Amino acid sequence: MPVPSGAVPTPGAGHPGVRRLAALATLALAGCEGAPTYLRTSGYIGDREATLGWVLLVIASAVIVVIAVLVPVAIYRRRPGGSNLQREEGGLSWIYIGGIAVPALILIGVTIFSLGVLREVARPPSGPAMTVQVIGHTWWWEVHYPGQAPNDLVTVANEIHIPVGRPVRLELSTADVIHSFWFPQLAGKTDLIPGQRNVAWIEARTAGTYWGHCAEYCGRQHANMMMSIVADSPAQFARWLQDQRRPAAEPAAAAIDSGRAVFTRSACATCHTIRGTDAGGALGPDLTHVGSRRTIAAGTLPNNVGNLAGWIGNPQALKPGVIMPAVPLRPAELHAVVSYLHSLQ
Amino acid sequence: MATSAPAVPSLTLDERLRHIWETKPGLFGVLGTVDHKKIGKRYLVTAFVFLLLGGIEAAVMRLQLAQSNLHLLTPEQYDQLFTMHGATMIFWYAAPVLSGFSNFLWPLLIGARDMAFPRLNAYSYWTFLLSGVFLYSSVLVGQAPDGGWFAYTPLTNSLFSPGLNLDFYALALIFLTVSTTAGAINFIVSLFKLRAPGMSINRIPIIMWGTLTNSFSIVFALPSLTVACVMLFADRRFGTHFFDVSAGGHPLLWQHLFWIFGHPWVYIVVLPAMGIVSDALPVFCRRPLVGYTMVALATVTTGILGFGVWVHHMFATGLPPLAISFFSAASFAITIPSAIAVFSWIATIWTGRPVIRTAFLFMAGFVVLFVIGGVSGVATAAAAFDQQLTDTYFVVAHLHYVLIGINLFPVVAGLYYWFPKMTGRMLSERLGYWNFWTMFIGFNLGFFPMHISGLLGMPRRIYTYPAGLGWDTVNLITTIGAFVFGAGVLLLVANVLWSRVRGAPAGSNPWDGPTLEWATTSPPPPYNFAVIPTVGSRHPLWEDRLDEGARSLVSEGPALDEEKVTVETTPLDGQLTDVLTMPEDTLYPLAHALAVTLTFYGLLVRSPGLGVAGLVLVIGLTIGWLWPTRRELEEA
Numbered sequence: 006m007p008v009p010s011g012a013v014p015t016p017g018a019g020h021p022g023v024r025r026l027a028a029l030a031t032l033a034l035a036g037c038e039g040a041p042t043y044l045r046t047s048g049y050i051g052d053r054e055a056t057l058g059w060v061l062l063v064i065a066s067a068v069i070v071v072i073a074v075l076v077p078v079a080i081y082r083r084r085p086g087g088s089n090l091q092r093e094e095g096g097l098s099w100i101y102i103g104g105i106a107v108p109a110l111i112l113i114g115v116t117i118f119s120l121g122v123l124r125e126v127a128r129p130p131s132g133p134a135m136t137v138q139v140i141g142h143t144w145w146w147e148v149h150y151p152g153q154a155p156n157d158l159v160t161v162a163n164e165i166h167i168p169v170g171r172p173v174r175l176e177l178s179t180a181d182v183i184h185s186f187w188f189p190q191l192a193g194k195t196d197l198i199p200g201q202r203n204v205a206w207i208e209a210r211t212a213g214t215y216w217g218h219c220a221e222y223c224g225r226q227h228a229n230m231m232m233s234i235v236a237d238s239p240a241q242f243a244r245w246l247q248d249q250r251r252p253a254a255e256p257a258a259a260a261i262d263s264g265r266a267v268f269t270r271s272a273c274a275t276c277h278t279i280r281g282t283d284a285g286g287a288l289g290p291d292l293t294h295v296g297s298r299r300t301i302a303a304g305t306l307p308n309n310v311g312n313l314a315g316w317i318g319n320p321q322a323l324k325p326g327v328i329m330p331a332v333p334l335r336p337a338e339l340h341a342v343v344s345y346l347h348s349l350q
Numbered sequence: 351m352a353t354s355a356p357a358v359p360s361l362t363l364d365e366r367l368r369h370i371w372e373t374k375p376g377l378f379g380v381l382g383t384v385d386h387k388k389i390g391k392r393y394l395v396t397a398f399v400f401l402l403l404g405g406i407e408a409a410v411m412r413l414q415l416a417q418s419n420l421h422l423l424t425p426e427q428y429d430q431l432f433t434m435h436g437a438t439m440i441f442w443y444a445a446p447v448l449s450g451f452s453n454f455l456w457p458l459l460i461g462a463r464d465m466a467f468p469r470l471n472a473y474s475y476w477t478f479l480l481s482g483v484f485l486y487s488s489v490l491v492g493q494a495p496d497g498g499w500f501a502y503t504p505l506t507n508s509l510f511s512p513g514l515n516l517d518f519y520a521l522a523l524i525f526l527t528v529s530t531t532a533g534a535i536n537f538i539v540s541l542f543k544l545r546a547p548g549m550s551i552n553r554i555p556i557i558m559w560g561t562l563t564n565s566f567s568i569v570f571a572l573p574s575l576t577v578a579c580v581m582l583f584a585d586r587r588f589g590t591h592f593f594d595v596s597a598g599g600h601p602l603l604w605q606h607l608f609w610i611f612g613h614p615w616v617y618i619v620v621l622p623a624m625g626i627v628s629d630a631l632p633v634f635c636r637r638p639l640v641g642y643t644m645v646a647l648a649t650v651t652t653g654i655l656g657f658g659v660w661v662h663h664m665f666a667t668g669l670p671p672l673a674i675s676f677f678s679a680a681s682f683a684i685t686i687p688s689a690i691a692v693f694s695w696i697a698t699i700w701t702g703r704p705v706i707r708t709a710f711l712f713m714a715g716f717v718v719l720f721v722i723g724g725v726s727g728v729a730t731a732a733a734a735f736d737q738q739l740t741d742t743y744f745v746v747a748h749l750h751y752v753l754i755g756i757n758l759f760p761v762v763a764g765l766y767y768w769f770p771k772m773t774g775r776m777l778s779e780r781l782g783y784w785n786f787w788t789m790f791i792g793f794n795l796g797f798f799p800m801h802i803s804g805l806l807g808m809p810r811r812i813y814t815y816p817a818g819l820g821w822d823t824v825n826l827i828t829t830i831g832a833f834v835f836g837a838g839v840l841l842l843v844a845n846v847l848w849s850r851v852r853g854a855p856a857g858s859n860p861w862d863g864p865t866l867e868w869a870t871t872s873p874p875p876p877y878n879f880a881v882i883p884t885v886g887s888r889h890p891l892w893e894d895r896l897d898e899g900a901r902s903l904v905s906e907g908p909a910l911d912e913e914k915v916t917v918e919t920t921p922l923d924g925q926l927t928d929v930l931t932m933p934e935d936t937l938y939p940l941a942h943a944l945a946v947t948l949t950f951y952g953l954l955v956r957s958p959g960l961g962v963a964g965l966v967l968v969i970g971l972t973i974g975w976l977w978p979t980r981r982e983l984e985e986a
Contacts, residue, residue, distance in 0.1 A: 040820030041807035043738040051738075058735045065725035072692070072721040076714055079700040089636070090895045091702065096640035099697035104644075104690035112728075116682045119732035120675050126734055127671045143510075177668075182505040183601060185666055185741065189807040193737025194666040198602060199504055200595030203668035216819075218809050220666070220741040222498050224505055225425040228812035325425055 041189045041216040048191035049172070049208040050126040057122045064111060126192070129172035129206050136174040137165060141184030141197040141219070143328065144226035145290055145303040150246060159249045160278070162290030163232045163303045168242040169212045177203045185220035188234055194220045209236035214299070225326030231304025252281025253293045253349050264345025267338045276329070279349070289329060296349040302327070313343045363880055366911045371463065371877040373935055382935040384468035385876060389475045390454025391772060394765075396479055397447035401758075401839075403486070404438035407431045409836055412796075416829040418817040428813035429496035430515070434489070436499030437519070441526055442482045444619035444757050449474075449533050451764055452561045452622060454772060456537065458867035458874060459555055461546030461883040463916040466539040469933050469975070470532050476943035477529035481522050484950060488518035495519035498811060500612070501582065503593035503604045508586040514954065520583040521950045527576045528946065534565035534572075542921040546866070548902070549885035549924040552646075555865055556639065559646045560625030563653035564618045571614035571657070578607035583953075602667060609660035617656040620752065621649055623760035624691055624720075627713045630767045631695055633863045634710040635702025638889060638896070641694045648687035655684045665736045674733045681731035688724055692717060707861075708782030712763035715790045719755025723748060726801065741811075744804025750797045762789070762842060769846070770860045774872045775853030781845040789838030796831025799824040864889035869904040881907035882917050885924070931981075938975040945971055 046055045138149040150159040167173045177186050179197040186205065187194040195205040209215065219230035237245065256262035265282060268274060274284035280293040295301070298308050302324055306312040315322075318339060320329045334342065373383040383389070411431050414422045423431070453471065457464055465471045488494040493514045497506040506516045541562055545554070581592040582604070591597035593604050632639045639645065661669065661677035695717050704710060726748040730736045739745060762785075769777045803824040808815065815821055859868040868891055870879050883904045887893055890902035910916070910929065918928040945967035952961025 039818055042805055043807060044805055054734050054738050057732060058729070058738065061729045061732055061735060065729060068725050069718075069722055072696075073718050075696055076699070076717050079696055080704050080706070080714060082700070084703060090892055091637040092896045092898070096697035096701040097644075099693045099700065100641045100644055100690055102693075103696070104693035105686060108686055108689040112682045112685055115728070115732065116679050119682075119734060120678065122732075122734040123671055123675060123678070182510055183502055187741075187809075189738065193734065194740060195737075196667045198667060200600050201602075201668065205668075216807075218807075220809050222502070222505070222741075222811040224510065225429065227809075228425070228814050 041218075043189040043193075046190045047209060047211040047213070047215075048188075049129065049210065050192035050206075051188075051190055052210065053122050053126055054193055057119060060118065061115065064115065129174075129208065131172065133174035133206055134168060134171035136176060137167070138176045138178070139165070139186060139197070141177075141179040141181070141186075141223075143181050143224055144219070144230040144324075146230075146232045147180070147290065150249075152250070157250060159246060160291040161249060161294070162298075163300065164235065164298050165232065166235045166237060166242055166245050167207070167209060168239040169209050169236040171239065172206050172208045175205045175207060177205060182223050183221050184223050184230070186217070187220040188215050188217040190215050191234065196221055207234075209234065212236050212238060216304075218304075226324050229303060229305045229324050231300075233299060233304065235299075248297070249294055253279045255281075256345065256348065258344075260341055261345045261348050264341035264343070264348075267334065267342050268345060271334065271338075271342075272330070272332045273342070292346060292349065294349055296347050310343055310347055313346055314339060317342060363909055363911055364875065367877040367880065367909070368875065370911070370914050371875075373876065378937070379935065381940050382472075382937045384464070384472050384933060384935055384939075386453050386457055386465045386468065386471055387772075387874060387876075387878075389471050390450050390452075392475055393446055393450030393453055393478070395450075396475075396482070397443050397450055398843075400438050400442040400482060401447070402843075404435050404443060405836055405839060407435040407438070408832065411435065412829040412832045414813065415815075415825050417826060418815050418819075418822050420814060423813060425813045426496065429811075430489075430494040432811060433495045433498050433519075434485075437485065437495065437522075439753065440499055440615070440619070441523065442478075442485070444753055445530060445615075446478050447757075447761050448561070448564070448619065448622040449478075449530075451626065451761070451768070452537060452557070453533075455557070455768065455867060456540055456561075457544065457878055457916075458771075458870065459558060459865060460541070460544060460549060461866045461879055461885065462540070462544040463878050463882075463910075464932050465536050466544055466930075467536050469936055469939050471536055472936075473939035473943060474529045474532040474536065476940050477525065477532070477946065480943050480947045481525035481529060484525055484947060485518060485522035488515065488522075493518065500608060501604075502608075503582065503585070503601045504595075506582065506586075507593065517583065517586060517954055520579040520586070521954055523579045524576055524583070525946065525950055527572050527579075530568055531572055534568035537561050537565040538569070543918050544916060544930075545919050545924045546883045546885050547917065547919055547924060547926040549919070551922050551924070552643070553885055553888045553924075555625070555888075556628035556642070556645055556649065557622055557625030559649045560621035560623070560628075563649050564621050567614045567618050567653050567656060571611045571618070574607050575611035578604055578611070581607075587953075587956075602664075605664055605667065606660070609663045610657075612663065613660040614653070614656045616752065617652055620756040621653060623757045623764075625649070626760045626764040626767075627695060627716060628691070629865070630709060630763060631713045632698050632702070633767075633861050634705050634707060634713070635698050636705065637698065637702040638864075638892075639694060640697040640701065641690070642888065644690050645694045648690040652684060652687045655680065655687070659684060662731060662733070662736065663740075665733045666740055678731055678733040678736075682728065685724065685728055685731075688720075692721060692724075707766070708777070708779055708786055709763045709766035709861075711783070711786040711790075712759050712766065715786065716755060716759040716763065719751055719759060719793070722798075723751030723755045726751060739804065741809055742804035743800045743808045743810060746810055747797050747800035747804060750800070754793060754797070759789075765842075765846070767861065768867075769849070770856030771867055771872045771874070773850055773853070774856050775849055775851075776856050776860060777845050777849045777853060781841060781848070785838060785841040785845055787838075788841055789835055792831050792834030792836070792838050794831070796828050796833075796835050799827045799831070803828070859891065862891075864892040866890055866904065879904075881905065881909050883907055936975075938971060942968065942971040942975060 044055050044058055046052050140147040146163050148161045148165050152158055177195055177197045179199055184197040185194045191209055192207050195203050213236055215234040217232045219227060256265055269283045274286055276286040276289040278285050278291045301308045301316055305324055319331050320327050373379040373385050414420050495515045495518055497511060497516055501519055504510060541558060584590040585592050591599040593599045593601050628639055628645055659677055659681045662681045665674055730739050766777050803821055806820055808821050856872045858871050884907055886902040887898055887900035890904055893900050914932045915929045916932055917926055918930045919926055945964055949961055949964030952964050
């Protein structure tokens with residue numbers, strides 16, 4: 006299972022005091038190394054949301070501690086004897102102070118702070134470097150990088166590359182049901198909703214690979230609708246985009262060539278596109294450079310020869326309910342197709 | 351505790367009143383009773399059965415999630431389980447269980463002999479039961495709803511969910527709203543018209559403020575759900591396009607309609623439960639509630655504000671920041687009335703002399719759980735952070751602290767408190783002690799770690815998760831805690847079953863309670879009170895000792911022993927205006943509910959014959975039900 010790496014676990018950039026508390030709490034989470042927590046973030050939006058989150062969690066914890074102490078003290082405190090009914094109407098000051106004044110003060114502060122953060126993350130501090138279009142499908146992600154010319158359009162799946170330190174504008178839409186775009190360490194969620202194009206933005210502070218998940222229940226394989234963001238230096242990113250723009254590589258060996266033939270002749274080509282070949286289906290992910298991706302089946306499996314073979318041979322076993330059917334291939338054909346796909350770097 | 355003198359009716363009066371009010375023995379009596387006490391107890395038992403069903407569903411899910419990559423359930427089974435779990439708990443347990451308490455207590459609290467509309471009361475029970483049976487019949491055909499309890503379109507339209515699953519969902523909910531609406535109207539009218547003379551509106555117990563607010567919220571919020579479900583069913587079956595983008599509809603319409611209903615519903619299922627605590631806690635603290643007026647006003651305020659926060663369920667849908675800001679601020683503001691209630695309870699404990707019984711333990715535990723569920727709710731009100739929290743396990747933790755902490759814990763407290771009144775026997779305190787600590791520890795062990803798994807990035811509604819994301823340990827702890835909690839709930843069931851037969855006799859007022867229900871015997875006679883009491887304060891049975899100068903009359907007053915009648919009073923001041931004739935036992939409510947069931951099955955299986963037959967029966971039975979009796983004709 007691919008796990009976020011490189012995303013340096015520094016707590017939200019914020020207040021030093023908050024950061025110290027964050028470090029303490031991080032210790033408590035030590036058993037959960039590698040978790041995609043939104044309290045240890047590495048992006049402009051995520052950092053600010055994490056700071057807000059820590060403030061809220063610290064206040065919440067303090068309130069819980071106060072009440073959890075107050076209740077038993079109230080019960081067991083020493084009091085004058087006797088168990089007769091009491092008449093006195095005292096106690097109202099508890100409500101005035103604890104029930105109204107203190108919470109009102111805290112809430113006003115928190116509201117102002119929280120609405121400030123909301124405003125701050127609504128727009129990037131500088132104009133976005135580029136636009137990426139994300140289209141949700143049951144249960145995978147289609148990603149477009151529009152170019153200058155229509156032919157420059159790059160289409161990939163489930164793996165988004167972005168330049169580190171640059172705001173990237175996201176246009177989010179869906180091909181079927183509602184999904185939600187979420188990279189916990191980079192930014193909160195934005196839904197992908199039929200009939201509207203939601204715009205969000207994202208910026209990674211540190212180079213690395215980030216884990217993302219669909220965050221709106223979308224049916225059988227909602228659990229396996231994952232994706233990743235690879236944040237690279239601007240130069241590496243430009244090279245990657247250049248590579249992706251090229252059509253698929255010509256087979257370098259006979260075995261691979263026969264794999265291409267099987268692919269384009271069989272049912273594979275009705276759903277998948279491999280640019281530079283006859284395969285032009287549009288239902289499933291574009292596989293032009295599938296060999297360069299880290300995972301297959303929307304983050305379900307690491308991308309290697311064994312998993313590719315297992316996936317093509319019986320997708321329903323690995324991701325029950327997935328739309329991709331098992332394509333009846335003889336072992337030799339399966340082997341050839343896998344070699345071919347693996348070669349598409 | 352001291353026991354105040356019960357109102358012992360003279361034998362002849364008792365016999366006369368029994369003759370008028372007692373449900374006839376035999377099958378007719380079982381099916382035709384309109385006695386609010388029987389109906390209330392049925393509500394409670396039925397709601398607890400749904401609680402156990404939902405609990406079993408939860409237990410199976412927790413096994414599946416105990417570790418990463420488990421294959422106990424298929425994704426399809428998991429989706430059906432979490433949908434049924436949510437729908438069962440929210441719709442068929444949380445609100446009906448409170449209706450159970452209110453139904454049993456309402457006339458007893460206000461010194462009346464039944465609800466304003468006893469037949470409608472029976473009808474709301476039967477429709478509640480039959481709508482639940484209708485929902486669960488989906489399990490028998492293997493097509494239980496699987497779109498989540500919130501059923502977002504377009505996932506739930508006929509293209510993406512072609513089976514009967516979502517038809518069961520939409521129809522069962524429409525069916526249930528009939529029951530809930532009828533119940534709400536009954537509570538409102540009974541409260542405003544049937545209170546004992548002298549019981550002005552500022553003398554009613556807090557549970558009545560809670561249920562009154564809840565009933566008005568139901569009347570205004572529930573139509574939104576009904577309409578949404580009708581639209582969903584029409585889209586699925588009749589080709590309408592309410593939520594269909596390609597024909598000018600929009601899926602967000604569903605979300606708005608659902609949450610305009612959904613958020614008030616949260617308060618619908620907690621306000622009466624908070625009322626249980628506000629009324630029962632002071633009894634164990636040996637003093638009146640601190641700040642009655644403030645708590646009553648806070649209750650009503652919460653109900654009203656509850657209508658202005660629904661968009662906080664939709665912070666990630668791409669709404670403009672300005673709109674989000676308003677709903678975020680409103681969601682922060684709703685904290686204040688809750689804080690008022692919390693500090694009223696703490697002040698009541700602090701300034702009182704607590705008598706620690708099981709009911710008290712559940713209420714004291716509830717105060718802590720209430721605060722945990724409250725402050726995690728405040729975190730979700732902060733829109734920018736909510737965009738991270740939403741749809742993670744943090745929200746699952748939050749909503750369980752609300753629904754279990756603020757609904758189930760007070761419900762169990764209420765059961766320990768009023769069980770003696772319902773059955774004449776005490777629940778075992780020894781078993782109760784174990785019951786409380788098992789539930790309290792199990793609950794926190796199971797549900798507190800869900801906050802952590804949420805903060806670690808675990809999304810909701812996933813049937814499995816990969817290893818290596820750091821979620822295994824917290825999930826294992828959650829599963830263990832959930833089973834401990836489940837064992838605690840079973841202890842409660844065991845206590846009820848045992849104590850019903852073997853419990854110590856209760857007497858009419860075992861806790862030395864201050865309100866009218868403790869003035870009659872346990873269990874109360876069919877006619878509730880031998881004489882209609884006159885109320886002079888909030889604490890009719892404590893007046894002599896509180897020395898407030900007020901004088902209620904609980905053992906003297908009109909007996910009304912010639913006909914099946916109860917008194918009518920003015921809505922605010924409770925001044926006697928009239929005497930109302932109450933209906934006899936009847937099979938119409940049950941027959942009508944069965945006819946509605948038939949109609950819904952007709953709709954479900956696309957059978958015009960069945961549907962039309964059901965509808966004809968519904969119309970015929972409605973006419974029969976409303977047909978005036980000879981006496982009514984004579985009076986008219």
